[in-house]
Amino acid sequence: MFVCCGTALLTCHSFEKEVPLLESATGHSNQSLILHPQKRSATWLTRCNLANVSICREGDSVTEKCCWALQPKSCSSSTKDVSSVVIEELNMYGVKTTLMFVITTLVSKASRAFNGHSASSKLLVVGTLTLSSGGLVAYSDSQVDVSKTSAEVKENDCKKKRVVVLGTGWAGISFLKDLDVSAYDVKVVSPRNYFAFTPLLPSVTCGTVEARSIVEPVRNIIKKRNREIQFCEADCIKIDAANKKVLCRSVINNLVGNEEFSLEYDDLVIAVGAQVNTFNTPGVLENCHFLKDVEDAQKIRRSVSDCFEKAVIPGLSEEEQRINLHFVIVGGGPTGVEFAAELHDYVKEDLVNLYPTVKDLVKITVIQSGDHILNTFDERISSFAEQKFGRDGIEVQTGCRVISVSDKEITMKLKSTGEICSVPHGLVVWSTGVGTRPVVKDFMEQIGQGKRRILATNEWLKVKGCEDVYALGDCATIDQRKIMEDIDTIFKAADKDNSGTLTIKEFQDVIDDVLERYPQVEHYLKSKHLRDVTDLLKDPEGNDRSEVDIEGFKSALSHVDSQTKNLPATAQVAAQQGAYLSKCFNRRQQCEANPEGPRRFRGSGRHQFRPFEYKHLGQFAPLGGEQAAAELPGDWVSMGHSTQWLWYSVYASGSGLLAFYEFRPFGRVLTDASQPDRKKKKVVVVGTGWAATSFLKNLKSESYEVRVVSPRNYLSSRLCYPVSPMDSRSPQHC
Template structure:
């Protein structure tokens, strides 16, 4: 009764309004009802996410590159890793000797994911089991205390990206795990750094005999690859440029030995670089022993066999650093056994980085290797695909229709052509039949018979892993588009085209720092550069490759600190430098160590259009003034307090004017 009377009254009132008002009311009611219905539907389906879940295992180069390059919001991304940061591993040798601080080369993984603009979940845990049949991973939290039995959990996935990296390969050499130091992680570099200082402190004890000092200060590096060579160079510079000033009586006992099983160090580089490196190490007093195979490592000595003579030599040591290649992690070995993979070195994938036999699992970086398909395995189907008229003869016009797909599908063809200075694949076919413009299948086989000899496994480098991560992210970003419009090569053993182009590694060159501010570089086009100028190129390239402005600022600041103050030789695992705005003049040598960090911080904030905190700028002005007064007026001697106070005041007035000019006025930065 009430509703009918309300309806009659509302109708009578509504009829008194003009037609345009009635239209507005009707539209409002309809749209409001639609919004309510939409809200109810969304609430009912709130727990059902239509997004597919991508689980990423690892935060190394491959995992980081994948996360940085992901732009699509169509996926729910969950990252699992025992470390919550990304480490710039090419600078690990610099961390071992205090050239660069450990905190300068790491970036929180949550910070990287936040900047990518894609919602990414992270769990600090270790994946210990993968169940490909049920699309599930089992993980164990790193923080295994006070979790009330909740430290283990499982995650379902639609796609799995395995980027767990690898571990150092000991080749089952006795004693390596117990007595050698590795250089794969930031913690490894910090342990080496602390051990070096420990050895010098022990050797400086007054009651120690000379033989014991020689043993303690004998550093043995096993492996003449880039990591071993760079660490040997860093250690040599650290000893002769810094520790020799702190421990002058011990320098004569220091010996650095580099053991390499091959005929040369840096055997992946050009011969000119290899010879230069060996000659430089010889001049620097680094003992390079080629053809030496380590057979045993003990606490106080290392046993090596000379490959040429078979003679066994024992070398006393204070520390052994092992850098001889990589092997699969235990979790990966168990997974390989589970899926029946014969290759135990790494997970085997196809050219699209998919794990063989599993379309929704991808593996990249050091834990994977690409099984590139051979041309000769598909030679018959390639010929059949190209022979449109089924004559059994292939002319160049027919072949032109599939030539791009062949080069795209089999990258070794392009490598073979470049190596033999052939313009294109037509030149290869013409050479097989001289001037003939047609070939049959036998001549086709003969022409391509040597192409597969150019197949090589990709090196386990940061450059390869980063490119693989970016490639896979691009595939995920365009997954839906490429489902409708495939862009890959022809399926020679099927119908249609592959969804994506296969992964193609592009080599941008490689560096080998050799110490003494000298670096060797081998860049594409057989371009070789060695010397001091190349060192500055190395500084520039590595700065640009760091993942954030924060790490760039910190690393450049560390390099500057090393030039001014030398390397840090304090015996501790880490340090936090802070700048106090109010600096007491008589204690300034202990307070200005970090001023260069604030300079770079302010510069970065300004370049981004942000205003630095006034307290930071004021403190920075004081620190810079103190540093300039000290360096210019006192030549490193302990200064007179009154004189320094006068100089600091003078430089503060000058610097304040500079900062006021550089920063936006009327902001109170220097008030």
Template sequence: MCSFTFFQRVSRAFHDHSSHFKLVVLCTVSGGGLLAYAEAASSGTINDKKVLVLGTGWAGTSFLKNLNNPRYEVQVVSPRNYFAFTPLLPSVTCGTVEARSIVEPVRNFFRKKKVDFQFSEAECVKIDAENRKVYCRSSVENNLKEKEEFVLDYDYLIIAVGANVNTFNTPGVVENCLFLKEVEDAQKIRRAVIDCFERASLPNVSEEDKMRILHFAVVGGGPTGVEFAASLHDFVNEDLVKLYPKIKDFVKITLLEAGDHILGMFDKRITAFAEEKFRRDGINVKTGSMVVKVSEKEISTKEMKNGGKISAIPYGMAVWSTGIGTRPFIKDFMEQIGQANRRAVATDEWLRVEGCDNVYALGDCATINQRKVMEDISSIFKKADKDNSGTLTVREFQEVIDDICERYPQVELYLKNKQMSSIADLLKESKEDGENESVELNIEELKTALSNVDSQMKFLPATAQVASQQGAYLAKCFNRMEECERNPEGPLRFRGEGRHRFKPFRYKHFGQFAPLGGEQTAAQLPGDWVSIGRSTQWLWYSVYASKQVSWRTRALVVSDWTRRFIFGRDSSQI
């Protein structure tokens, strides 16, 4: 991961008396975390190092929970003084779970730790990479209704601020749509749903207006949009129809998706089941419908299946859930470092921002640029050819294949997809004759053998699971900082020769869920295992309960689920 360096020649006694390190954690909205490492001065003295961490979402919280090195002073700066368990936001919109049950105060993570933490409620407004400064604005107004601004300097900066909702610059979206990104968004949606029912219940409202007011539009057929549509359907049909029986027949839910199918990132079996279930439930799924404009009362869509015909859909409430966008100050930072044309901050496999040796990024605001095999093919060949013969045997390549697969995970994925048991099978593709041990390749033949490997490279999804693993990875490296040696990363890792103290970050996928309402959930687990039905819903309950960040939130969430089973969902506007 990030290249951690330290002055190896400083004695343990000197460390005991002089080496006090500072870690400053700076946060902004939704997900992210922060970490840094110490670097010794060449003069033989160790200076305090300041680390600013931007973000206390999934990555930031994971980092803070796993950080246990008492040698650091950590300052946390965030516009929120809590962490939110965002996968349960759709449940908050419909009263299945209370907002308070899925949030944990940030300071609770610090209380029992030996690390010295400080927290300030503020947001980052600008990063000055050249001068190593971060400009912040307090989230708390003073008596003059002004927000105080201050500047923090840093030695190392970790950016994990999450992302904004991506509106694709569609006219009217910001003014007329609701989003589902923060706890406050879920609370707004909950109040808006009840408001629609109350407005439609007024005696002077026509049937035409009732149909419009009670038409709920969800834009985006990804996991969040699908789960919200399913939760809203259950809320309406299990709870609200009992309270508003005279207007229940006017309720309609429409899910708009620009692609050909909803849940496009899931297995086709899950996609087909979800679409069929929504059809049976009466949820109108319109695929191939691209939203081009949103007015106060209508959504205009371009129907791809009808030659791009524009149609207008009246609505009472619209929720926009179509992906993520870049925060303004991150865009400014990316322009400073020459990444202006990217969607997210580019990092290497150690989460180090490309072009900034002292800045790291993780979570939704960043993307890892995996190193390509073909970029290092000469180095790979030279390291593997130990006898300098100019040719490479299978035996020589096999000795370094573990290091290659760790440095370039696309190699292992390529072998798996090609159903090859070993690197020997890959090399034999270039030379069909001969036994494994007799296969010899020169560098050009090796290039041919590995020419298609880089096609297996994939970007990591912007999910809580990825951000959480990145935060834990950073904390683990930070805790082991004193074991690190200078320049721990390189083109290859070999036994006894420049071996990494810190391995590159590798994401491990544990599966994903898609709640579909009616106590039915679809799950796509590792190994292409697909599970759909009520039993999967109970698996969803157990996993989400176990993943809560504290025993307090775990107990609150379970009690909310129990309350819902006994008393139904809360339909108040509070």
């Protein structure tokens, strides 16, 4: 290896070729790591082989600069030219044109000499020139056989495991973002080609946030991370577990003969999410809106507008107007409560100005089958939400079960009395939980889980009864193994001297494995306010025991499994599961040789990976009126205006940045609408095109009672502008 250092006059000879940064490089012999002495900030040249191109700064692409080349005397002439150079950006401040010409000529001659000689090893020297001094760095390496490298790459590609991912929701995208695709051939199948930031869907229903702000194209996500992933916009219609393939159907309508195709897999990741659970209630699918996707939110937004437009049609009675403006939300969970709060703010802050004649006829009702809304939150939050809704005029009916929904009314049964009553409505939003998708249900039948309500996995997210298939997110649940099923084997593993009794010290030797394998033990300790697992072995009086037999051991742990709970179907859980599974895939070979999981109480050795552990980071419930409630880790509860700003800050990063910009924390800016004067002349304008809109903008409405009739409530141009808020003299629109 030859290295030249010092001061020299070198310049650039551009190859006019843009080259990307190499994040890492393969290990070849005779490599060097060189620090450029004259750079303003320390710049390191990465280790790389000469078949590739390397640059110094992360995240950039620069133009190749040719450099000085020296030919060692001891080199043979049997090897081909070096195929690439090491790149260094050049400082050329203050260099005169004449100097540029001289140096460019020298470099041209040096380049011809460089290309004219063959050697087994060559030296590349990179220089910089400043007004005061310059510096040289050099790099040398043996010649790389490019053809051999290409063959090895193709061979490695053939050896890659085929991974098929179904779904592009929180779980699927989180898995793809962190997966090392160099070890896998990855294909993604989803009927939608974007990722949706679902926590903000209720805000989209009322225009607080635009739909475009909460979506990100899947191909953009793949491109940003330089992922070699193939995406197919299609529905998975069947999973063939026996032959390890999935049958898919494209969602593109204009295909002829190519709608269906199949993909084979070595590993299958099911992250298709869940569908709305209607509980087989008659009329729900036909007459209710849902809030699972961006399209659902946009439909609700249009329907709310339509309800107000119907209510101001001339000739309707007040009772008919009230029916059109009765909005019913079925389900008092986080989604239903947040939508009710958003709708209330939308009506009170915006729509009362657009439709002043019906502002007092609007009614919002939340129907909940349980005793309280937000029953998965702390009781203090449930109580605060109910009081807040009461002050806002939102009616909350608890203890009611919906038994049918028609296009005009909703029928429900009171649990306390059994009384059945019907309520007319203008719009119903159904938000009562999640159900299993048909493709997952069919798959469950194949693997013997047909009697279960939801697909079951083990603690490592692997589907029970099926090899090489993983399920995560809303479509599956972890079937946590109960400690009482293994109580005898745990006792034997801890009782090393086979005395038939267990000392505290012996139990402490297996505590870590027990806590990791059975997380319900730790949950039980927290619920009982116990500091240590050994506290479970105390006698009924609370005194320490020196030893405990098998019966005492069983008695001490008999209530632990009562704390086994299913994880909630939230974005937070799905994202953590996706990140966990990608780490397992990335460390698969390493952990096969050195397992890092807990001890196998049934069998020998250790589990390959640590089981999935959910870390609850808290949850928010926006309640409208710039107020929110939050349940934070450590049994912290926050409620009020300050919590709303905390909620804003959570989404003011990453994919939520654009959405945060569109939040209107001080309300939407709309002008007041005035009631028409009955003594004024009546003017009816038909249409809302350019002519009609131009007429309305310049009309002195104080002299006329103006009504506009049009099948559309917007001006169509490059953007769609609502007609009513155009001017403070807004006419009545039908």
